[in-house]
Amino acid sequence: MSFVEYGDTIKDGDTAIVFLGHESMFPVKVQQGSVTQTKYGVIRHSTDLIGKKYGSKVTCSKGGWVFILHPTPELWTVNLPHRTQILYSTDISVITMMLELKPGSIVCESGTGSGSLSHALIRTVAPTGHLYTVEFHQQRAEKAKEEFREHGVEHLVTVTNQDVCKNGFGVSDIADAVFLDIPSPWEAIGHAKAALKAEGGRICSFSPCIEQVQRTCLAMEEYGFTEINTLEILLRVYNVRTISLQIPDLGKAAEDNSSAGFDSSNPSNQGSPGTNLQQGVVQFKSGVPLREMVGHTGYLTFATKSLF
Amino acid sequence: MEAERRLSLRICEGDCAVLKRGDVFKAVPVLRKRKIIFEKQGFYLDNAIGHVYGTTFEVTSDGNLQPKRQVEETTTETKEAGTDNRNIVDDGKSQKLTHDDIKALKDKGIKGQEIVQQLIENSTTFRDKTEFAQDKYIKKKKKKYEAIITIVKPSTRILSTMYYAREPGKIIHLRYDTLAQMLTLGNVRAGNKMVVMETCAGLVLGAVMERMGGYGSIIQMYPGGGPVRAATSCFGFPKPFFNNLHEFPLSKVDSLLCGTLSMETLPSEPEDTALTEEEMNGLVDEKQTSVRGTEEESSAETAMEINQTEEQERMDVNAEDAEFKENKERENKENVREKQRKQWERRKKLTETAALLREKNADGLLVASKFHPTPLLLSLLEFVAPSRPFVVYCQYKEPLLECYTKLRERGGVVNLKLSETWLRSYQVLPDRSHPKLTMSGGGGYLLSGITVVLDKGKSDSSNLEALKMEEPSSKRCKVQDLCC
Numbered sequence: 001m002s003f004v005e006y007g008d009t010i011k012d013g014d015t016a017i018v019f020l021g022h023e024s025m026f027p028v029k030v031q032q033g034s035v036t037q038t039k040y041g042v043i044r045h046s047t048d049l050i051g052k053k054y055g056s057k058v059t060c061s062k063g064g065w066v067f068i069l070h071p072t073p074e075l076w077t078v079n080l081p082h083r084t085q086i087l088y089s090t091d092i093s094v095i096t097m098m099l100e101l102k103p104g105s106i107v108c109e110s111g112t113g114s115g116s117l118s119h120a121l122i123r124t125v126a127p128t129g130h131l132y133t134v135e136f137h138q139q140r141a142e143k144a145k146e147e148f149r150e151h152g153v154e155h156l157v158t159v160t161n162q163d164v165c166k167n168g169f170g171v172s173d174i175a176d177a178v179f180l181d182i183p184s185p186w187e188a189i190g191h192a193k194a195a196l197k198a199e200g201g202r203i204c205s206f207s208p209c210i211e212q213v214q215r216t217c218l219a220m221e222e223y224g225f226t227e228i229n230t231l232e233i234l235l236r237v238y239n240v241r242t243i244s245l246q247i248p249d250l251g252k253a254a255e256d257n258s259s260a261g262f263d264s265s266n267p268s269n270q271g272s273p274g275t276n277l278q279q280g281v282v283q284f285k286s287g288v289p290l291r292e293m294v295g296h297t298g299y300l301t302f303a304t305k306s307l308f
Numbered sequence: 309m310e311a312e313r314r315l316s317l318r319i320c321e322g323d324c325a326v327l328k329r330g331d332v333f334k335a336v337p338v339l340r341k342r343k344i345i346f347e348k349q350g351f352y353l354d355n356a357i358g359h360v361y362g363t364t365f366e367v368t369s370d371g372n373l374q375p376k377r378q379v380e381e382t383t384t385e386t387k388e389a390g391t392d393n394r395n396i397v398d399d400g401k402s403q404k405l406t407h408d409d410i411k412a413l414k415d416k417g418i419k420g421q422e423i424v425q426q427l428i429e430n431s432t433t434f435r436d437k438t439e440f441a442q443d444k445y446i447k448k449k450k451k452k453y454e455a456i457i458t459i460v461k462p463s464t465r466i467l468s469t470m471y472y473a474r475e476p477g478k479i480i481h482l483r484y485d486t487l488a489q490m491l492t493l494g495n496v497r498a499g500n501k502m503v504v505m506e507t508c509a510g511l512v513l514g515a516v517m518e519r520m521g522g523y524g525s526i527i528q529m530y531p532g533g534g535p536v537r538a539a540t541s542c543f544g545f546p547k548p549f550f551n552n553l554h555e556f557p558l559s560k561v562d563s564l565l566c567g568t569l570s571m572e573t574l575p576s577e578p579e580d581t582a583l584t585e586e587e588m589n590g591l592v593d594e595k596q597t598s599v600r601g602t603e604e605e606s607s608a609e610t611a612m613e614i615n616q617t618e619e620q621e622r623m624d625v626n627a628e629d630a631e632f633k634e635n636k637e638r639e640n641k642e643n644v645r646e647k648q649r650k651q652w653e654r655r656k657k658l659t660e661t662a663a664l665l666r667e668k669n670a671d672g673l674l675v676a677s678k679f680h681p682t683p684l685l686l687s688l689l690e691f692v693a694p695s696r697p698f699v700v701y702c703q704y705k706e707p708l709l710e711c712y713t714k715l716r717e718r719g720g721v722v723n724l725k726l727s728e729t730w731l732r733s734y735q736v737l738p739d740r741s742h743p744k745l746t747m748s749g750g751g752g753y754l755l756s757g758i759t760v761v762l763d764k765g766k767s768d769s770s771n772l773e774a775l776k777m778e779e780p781s782s783k784r785c786k787v788q789d790l791c792c
Contacts, residue, residue, distance in 0.1 A: 005499055006671050008693070019722055019760075055694025055760045067722055067760045070695040072495045090729060093492035094485050100463045103498040103521025123497050124519065199317055200362050210734075210741055217736045230734040233485055238705070238726045240712045285709040287726055287753075299734065307362050 001054075002152035003071060003119055004126040010049045010068060015151060017069040017079060018043070027071070027079045029150070040064025071151070073119040083140050086116035087181065087206065090235040091297055096124055098302045099177035099202045103128055108171065108178045108195045110134040110164040110188065112144045117179065122148075122156045131157040132171050132195075134164045164188050169195040180205040181298075185212065186219035193223050196305045203305065208298045216301055225303035232299055238287030247280040319356050319363075319459060324544035326466050328458040330451060333470035335462060335542040343371070349455055356459055367455040369417030376456060390436040404430040420454035427453075440740060462543050464491075464515040471511055471539060472751075479508040479539075480678055481703050483751025485731045487512065490674055491519055493756040494699045498523035500671040501664070503691050505529040505558070505684055507677040510540035516674065517549055524671075525552040527664055529561065529688065531679070554661040561687050564662055669693040676701035681755070682711045686718060692759050694720075699756045708755045715755075720762030728753050 001007045001014035010016055014030040020038060028036050034045045041061030043049065048058050054070040069075060074089050087095075095117070101107060105125045112118055112135035121131050135141040141161040148154045160170045165184060168191030169175070178192040178201070185205040192203050203225065205216050213230055220228050319325060323338045327346050334346050340354050351371045356363070365373035390396075405413075405427060413423050427449055428434050434442060460466060468484035490512070496502065496519040504526055506512040513528055517540070520526065528535050535555045556564075563569040670692045675684050681700045692698060698721075702708050708726055715721050729751065733744040 004497065006693075006696070008669075019758075023723075053694060053761065055696075055758075057761060057763070068695075069722075069758060069760075072697065074492065074495065074697075089492055090489065093488040096492060097465055097468075097484070097488035100465050102518050103523060120492070123495070127498055127523065128521070199360060210736075213734070213736055214738070214741060218738070228736075230736045232732045232734065234730040234732070236728045236730065238728070240709050240726055285706075285713065287705050287709055301736070304362075306364075307360055 001071060003073060003076070004123055004153055004156065006054075006070060008053060010052050010054060012045075012050055013150075015071050015076075016049065016054070017071055017075045019067040019069050021066075025069070025075070025079060027076070038064075038066060040066060073116075073123045076119050076151075077116045080114055080116060082114055083143060084111075084113040086114045088116070088235075088294075088297065089120075090233055091206070091300065092117055092120045094231075094233050094300060095179060095204050095206075096120065098300070099179065099204055101125060101129075101177060105129045105176045106132070106174050108132045108134070108169040108175045108192070110169065110180060111136065111182055112141060112159060113181065114140075115144045115147055117181070118144065118148075118157065119151070119153075121179075122153045126153070126156050129156070132160065132169055132175070133157060134160045134162060134169055136161065136163045164191060167191075171195055173198050176201045178203045183212075184215075186215040189216065189219040189223050189225075193225075193305060200305045200307055203303050205301045206298045207301070208296070210299065213299045213301055220301070220303045224306065226306045227304040228301065229303070230299050230301045232296070234294065234296075236293060237290050239290065241286050241288050242283055243286045243288075244281045244283045247282060249280065316461075317360050319353075319359050319361060321357055324462055324542050325353075325356075325361070326460050326462050326470065326542075328460050328466075329456065331473075333466055333473070335467065335470060346457065347455075351457075353459075359459070361459060361461040364456055364458045366420075367457065373457070388435050389439040389442055391438060393436075393438070393441070396433050396436055402431055402433040403427065404432065414453075420450070423453045424449045464518050464543075467539060467542055468511060468515065471509070472748075475509075479511050480676065480701075481750065481752055482508055482512070482676055482701055483729075483731065483748055485729050486701065486751040486754065487515055489727075489729060489754055490676065490699045490701060491515055493697060493754065494672045494674050495697050496520065496672065496674075500524045501669065502526045503529065503665075503670045503673045503688060505673075505675045505677055505688060507531065507536070507679070508539070510535070510537035512674060512676045513537065513553075514540040514543045514545075517545055517553070518543060522546070522549045522552075525554065525664065527661060527670070527691075528553065528555045529558050530555055531558045531677075554657070554664060556658070556661045556665060560658075560662075564665060565687060565690055569662055665691050670696065672696050673698040674701075675699070681707055682714050685711055685715060689715075689718075689720070689759060694759050694761045696759050697756065698759065699754055701752055701754055703750075703752045705753045708753050711755055715757065718762075720760055721757045722760050724755065724757040726753065726755050 001011060001016070007014075010030055012030060012032050016028050016030055017025050018028050018036065018038065019025045020040070030045050030049050032046050032050065036043045036045070038060055041064060043058060043060055043066070049068060052058065052068065054068060056068055057065050058068055059065045077086065077089055077092070080086070099107070101121065101124045103125060106129055107121050107125060109118060109121060109131060110133065112133040118131060118133055125131060133144070135144060138161050141159050145154070145159045148157050148159070162170065164182060165187035168188075169178070172194045173196075175195045175197060178195055180188055180192065180203070182188060185207060196203070203220070207213050207216060217228055217230065319338055321338055321340060325336060325338050327334045327336060327344070329347050332347060336344055336346075336353070338353050338357060340357070341352065343350050343352060349367055351367045351373060353373065355373045356365060359375060364376045366376045368374050410423065410427075413426065424446065428446065431445075434445065437445065464487070465484070468487050471479045472483050494502075496516050498521050500520060501524055502516055502520070504513055504516055505528070513526070513535075516526060530536075560569055668691050673688055673692050675681055675688065675698075677684065681702050685698070685700060689698060700708065700711065705726070705728075712724055712726055715724060731748060731751065735742055735744055
């Protein structure tokens with residue numbers, strides 16, 4: 001296992017994801033002799049995990065079972081121990097594409113935070129690229145380092161413990177892209193420019209508040225960045241449900257009811273067992289939005305460092 | 309490596325480049341003496357060759373490109389502006405220059421910048437406009453009269469934005485942020501063995517290739533006579549990227565899964581391709597099969613927009629060079645042998661690809677096609693290893709609802725998620741920040757999930773999740789008919 005390479009079987013020292021069911025999962029560090037408690041009972045690493053295939057169903061002591069999944073940056077994002085607010089995969093996807101990241105890219109990031117984005121960046125730039133990540137909080141920087149080592153990606157990342165606004169990224173004229181997720185990104189734009197390659201590159205800044213965006217855009221313009229563009233991306237998740245709607249009784253004869261009521265039902269569902277008209281009910285499938293959704297994470301401001 | 313990188317920074321003849329003007333993009337091949345029409349302007353790219361990507365050019369009156377350095381600010385003169393528009397009346401007479409005057413200025417070859425200046429000077433209401441309105445006026449006029457073009461290197465960001473804006477129909481309205489989600493949800497990265505089924509002109513394939521950087525392998529499943537890679541060719545990938553790009557006809561999937569795939573009965577492809585090849589006057593023969601990606605582009609619709617006739621003509625001229633003429637005489641004799649050789653090669657490639665698929669250990673599946681997703685998923689998931697992500701795109705939500713239900717019945721998948729993203733752009737200017745007036749109405753839907761080991765014979769592999777879900781468990785079908 002590694003976060004940058006798939007492995008078939010679970011090995012000692014791996015980080016695996018225990019999948020309990022609908023959206024419920026947690027990470028586990030696989031260790032010879034170790035045990036993990038779940039609501040379905042105990043998982044014994046030596047016998048239940050090590051040597052098994054990723055994706056296998058593992059029966060726990062109480063007879064219930066779970067799936068063991070191979071770690072990916074996306075699964076890590078929803079399972080990692082939070083030390084800060086983190087970026088989720090929806091924003092990460094857009095950041096990765098808009099920064100034009102690919103194998104071999106050199107990226108600078110600050111702050112490292114909980115390493116949610118870092119794992120995704122490392123995944124994308126591997127095996128020939130590198131991530132330089134700067135975190136001013138010493139404990140967080142060390143914790144991130146430790147995680148990168150555990151996840152087999154330490155050779156692809158350099159963690160520096162310093163203040164990016166004062167001291168920059170510790171590298172210059174090297175990066176293809178820079179990402180900023182700090183409270184005052186405008187103070188780091190100059191350092192970002194210095195970190196980017198002379199021939200240019202892309203920059204992204206993530207800020208929750210429009211005032212931060214405002215100042216960042218001004219700073220970007222001042223430092224000669226072009227193509228400055230601010231956007232926001234929202235994820236809408238749908239639950240797939242079979243919905244039954246009752247047909248109102250308008251006092252019509254029973255036979256009439258069955259013909260008239262049917263026509264108005266969704267024709268695409270015809271033939272599927274769910275559409276049977278049972279006692280004046282029409283069934284159909286629907287994608288129902290979640291009752292509550294994330295309405296705002298942050299504004300993403302992108303720009304290009306041009307040649308001149 | 310370093311030298312190579314430096315070299316690839318410069319615009320070279322034969323490159324695939326993207327022209328950018330404002331927010332408008334167009335992908336073009338860089339060729340000498342070839343007129344390009346972009347945003348109602350005709351020009352030649354000859355002068356751009358040798359310049360670094362990202363250079364901004366100005367179109368001169370004779371249709372050449374001249375590199376433009378830093379944009380000088382010209383409006384530094386004493387600023388005079390109104391506070392509101394209570395006295396501004398729209399009488400249609402505020403501009404003292406007539407249509408003909410402006411045309412005359414343009415015909416004289418006067419720089420766009422100067423025309424804008426003239427327009428401002430001859431506008432009676434300009435001074436009464438508010439500062440913001442003046443800004444807006446200048447911006448609008450600059451956009452119209454100043455022909456400034458930047459030449460950039462293609463990337464997924466640029467090409468997916470370009471396609472969504474210019475030809476959304478060709479990529480089944482897959483918006484760029486949705487494509488970005490696909491790449492992330494599919495954990496696309498170097499070293500993977502990916503199965504891709506798309507009818508997005510090869511844009512999704514190109515995006516996957518970019519993310520894999522030439523490491524690992526890709527098997528493209530294609531409908532009909534061959535894969536369409538018009539958009540793929542716009543990326544300008546180096547040749548090695550195509551070494552591990554395979555293709556497999558969709559129509560052979562069933563027999564491959566049943567173990568009845570026979571190499572003797574190839575799909576209709578050979579005949580089809582042979583026909584096109586003849587129609588193309590042997591153009592394809594010349595390029596050889598090594599560069600599969602660029603080759604298909606010529607037979608299919610090209611994203612580089614071959615709507616200009618001269619472009620088409622040039623291609624024909626290319627094909628009819630000396631070598632080709634010589635060949636023509638011998639062609640009849642060699643034709644048969646050539647065809648056989650090709651057939652044999654195709655068969656060999658097909659056998660290799662079939663073997664790759666038979667291993668059933670792919671690291672992911674991406675589907676973005678005009679077809680109904682359910683049958684595609686139910687079959688193609690067979691090729692994917694357990695604990696690997698898959699993502700299906702559909703322009704419409706309803707087919708994905710069905711696909712979701714069927715996948716649950718089949719089992720062997722967890723973490724199914726039906727989602728959509730909304731994208732909102734902002735205007736950020738001092739005291740004038742707000743969301744842009746228009747936003748895209750829809751960029752399609754995604755169904756994603758992770759494969760797990762499928763319990764053969766038992767159909768209960770999904771009840772763990774089903775317990776918590778709403779689906780009635782009564783209508784679960786057996787899985788044995790999916791593979792023989």
